[in-house]
Amino acid sequence: MLDFTFHNATKIIFGRNTEKKVGEEISKLGKKVLFHYGGGSIKKTGIYDRVVESLKKAGVEIFELGGVKPNPRLSLVKEGIELCRKNGIDAILAVGGGSVIDSAKAIGIGVPYEGDVWDFYSKGKKVEEMLPLGVVLTIPAAGSESSGGSVITNEDGWYKRSTNSVNMRAKFAIMNPELTFTLPNYQTAVGAVDIMSHVMERYFTNVKNVDFTDRLCEATLRTMIRNTPIALKEPENYDARAEIMWAGTIAHNDLLSTGRIGDWATHGMEHELSAIYDIAHGGGLAIMWAPWMTYVYKHDIERFAQFAYRVWDVEPDFRNPEKAALEGIKGLKEFFASLGIPVTLTDAGIPDDRFDEMAKKATEDGPLGQFVKLYKDDVKKIYELAK
Known part of the structure; x- marks a missing residue:
């Protein structure tokens, strides 16, 4: 066995109806929140409405960016970075599976970085900071809810690359198995x-x-x-x-x-x-x-x-x-x-x-x-x- 240091600071909130706690948790991280999600499934299943209700109850200002695709795209990441900078967003909430969470992480590390966010994925640039991230998990698969990794696809050449850092773990992850029933x-x-x-x-x-x-x-x-x-x-x-x-x-x-x-x-x-x-x-x-x-x-x-x-x-x-x-x-x-x-x-x-x-x-x-x-x-x- 090799020597190791293990540190995982993600707070796991697991169980039925836990998504109703999202406003309380994200409000500890920021007052202007980017609500990041994928397609229309969270609206069809009612998760969207429950999350928005919880966020409004907590008094946070919501900025939405949907449209994350499987194998999340760099172009949407860059759109999210600009949205966060323009509006002074200070926290990100990812509601979805690994693609949404990975995209949110990419946005989070891109906002404070002066260069191209793709540098982290293609040039080995080390991640020093990230906007605080909260997660409501709807698809168990990628494990991105408490990992330090993110995978993004660059449409220019269709390169799919990853980056990893202890600074990229979510602050909390809300995990309700009921959200996976559909x-x-x-x-x-x-x-x-x-x-x-x-x-x-x-x-x-x-x-x-x-x-x-x-x-x-x-x-x-x-x-x-x-x-x-x-x-x-x-x-x-x-x-x-x-x-x-x-x-x-x-x-x-x-x-x-x-x-x-x-x-x-x-x-x-x-x-x-x-x-x-x-x-x-x-x-x-x-x-x-x-x-x-x-x-x-x-x-x-x-x-x-x-x-x-x-x-x-x-x-x-x-x-x-x-x-x-x-x-x-x-x-x-x-x-x-x-x-x-x-x-x-x-x-x-x-x-x-x-x-x-x-x-x-x-x-x-x-x-x-x-x-x-x-x-x-x-x-x-x-x-x-x-x-």
């Missing part, structure tokens, strides 16, 4: 893949003697495996939705990273898919995981065998761990398919004519991954395996 099954499914992906990116590590966090990772994965099918079959099953929502936060708040180094190559490869083809992030990850695993598993067969034993209940065969490792990879792919989502590029309608371009863009800042370093040719081969 999610379409597809969003529930790809959100579950996103959550599991955050765990697996951390799980496949070269660091030894990390059994405690291994067990935490495995428990989180098993929780998702058990509860996601329940939520798909019974959308208003509060207990299943609650388990998924809390697992999504734990998967990406860095607790599972403690003492270990994660990989993140699969995320890097998927970003090229969703930047160009605008596929849901979790949908792209469902396609890329098995090919990545198939390509790298021989680097540490014992870890993949452990994944098979502990997560997928593959019968231990210590004389043939490779067989178990392959069974675990098969189990993951079959589980994703059971959620009703594509698990190959062909099934998702994604052609194979831009693999070279995607591999080049994915590795232009250096090889992907920490578990196994992947260069352009490696990445292209994994895209081929994903067909």
